[in-house]
Amino acid sequence: MKQRFAWTLLVALVLGLCVPPMFAQATGTVKGVCRDAEGKPITDGTVEWLSMDTGRKYTLKLNKKGEYFSLGIAPGKYKVTLLGPDGKEMYHMSGIPVGLDELTQDIDLKKEAAAQAQGQGLTPEQLKAQQEAQAKAQKENMTVKTLNEKLLAAKTASDAGDFDGAITTLKDATDVDATRDLLWFKLGDAYRMSANKQTDPAEKKNRYEQAVNAYQKAIDLKTAHPDPKEQDAGQKLAAYYNNLAEADAKSGKIDDAVTNYNKAAQLDPARAGQYSFNVGAVLTNAGKVDDAIVAFDKVIA
Numbered sequence: 097m098k099q100r101f102a103w104t105l106l107v108a109l110v111l112g113l114c115v116p117p118m119f120a121q122a123t124g125t126v127k128g129v130c131r132d133a134e135g136k137p138i139t140d141g142t143v144e145w146l147s148m149d150t151g152r153k154y155t156l157k158l159n160k161k162g163e164y165f166s167l168g169i170a171p172g173k174y175k176v177t178l179l180g181p182d183g184k185e186m187y188h189m190s191g192i193p194v195g196l197d198e199l200t201q202d203i204d205l206k207k208e209a210a211a212q213a214q215g216q217g218l219t220p221e222q223l224k225a226q227q228e229a230q231a232k233a234q235k236e237n238m239t240v241k242t243l244n245e246k247l248l249a250a251k252t253a254s255d256a257g258d259f260d261g262a263i264t265t266l267k268d269a270t271d272v273d274a275t276r277d278l279l280w281f282k283l284g285d286a287y288r289m290s291a292n293k294q295t296d297p298a299e300k301k302n303r304y305e306q307a308v309n310a311y312q313k314a315i316d317l318k319t320a321h322p323d324p325k326e327q328d329a330g331q332k333l334a335a336y337y338n339n340l341a342e343a344d345a346k347s348g349k350i351d352d353a354v355t356n357y358n359k360a361a362q363l364d365p366a367r368a369g370q371y372s373f374n375v376g377a378v379l380t381n382a383g384k385v386d387d388a389i390v391a392f393d394k395v396i397a
Contacts, residue, residue: 122170122171123168123170123171123196124171124195124198125167125168125197125198126156126194126199126200127164127165127198127199127201128164128201129163129164129202129203130158130164130202131202131205132205132230132231132234133209133227133230133231133234134206134231136162137160137162138158138178138234139159139160139161139162140180140241141157141180142156142157142158142179143155143156143158143164143176143178143179144156144176144177144178145174145175145192145194146175147170148172148174148175148191149172149173150172154166169194171195171196173190173191173192174191174193175190175191176190176192176201176203181238182237182241186234187205189203206227209226239272239273242269242272243273246265246266246268246269247279247282250269250282254285254286254289259286259287259290259293260290262286262290263286263287266283266286276317277313277314277315277317277318279314280310280311280313280314281311281314281339283310284307284309284310284311284340284343285307285339287306288303288304288307288343290303291304291346301347304347307339308343308349314336315340318332318333318336330364331363331366333363334359334361334371335360335364338356338360338371340356341353341360341374344356345378345381350378354375354379357371357374357378368394369394369395372392372395373395376388379391
């Protein structure tokens, strides 16, 4: 009896060691390559696999070849979403089945656009225009991401008192895209604040002049390309003129400073009193007391 029990136990142990893989690891594997509207690998972004059964989400980062890969994906149907570097959706598909085998799920935006165009009856010329528009939008997203990173790095440097580091970063940003007024405004700030740390009078003057040039560039761009959707455009432009006026004043350009402070007051009436006070202070420092009194009277009024 004891011998039969021992054999039964041994058989049970052997069967336990021979558990089929489907019970040992009930998950699958997914992989793929993502390409943009021009057919080039998307090297910065993520692919999100969202279970339509459980709501569980797997976020997979793309490598420099546009590839993604993951083990341990629970079987079921999934919504697969391609997200750009800014986190915005570029494409999605639903009902993708994951089993216990390896699944290759590529995302090719150029092919998808062609298939969609064929279904919509687009001509080759219309399809090309659509693909070019998508490529342009993707490039813009990448540029914005790069510039935001540089703005953050410049702010971090400035907050630490490293204005030269901020200047270098912001100059790099203007090399990436010289049409963004905010970059020039921030560059003007970095030059203006760095001037206060200079012990050489010639270098101090040079920093203020560089600030003036950067602020003027920002103003020129903002006035040449106004954004109709920007609700506080007048306030922002007023801030540009205010900082330009301060740099003018530190450079000894009193008349220019007064002119630009007055422009700021016209653009932002709610802060006109502050700008008029700045005019009075500049004129007082310049020894123009009577003119300063007129400016201060506007503050009181």
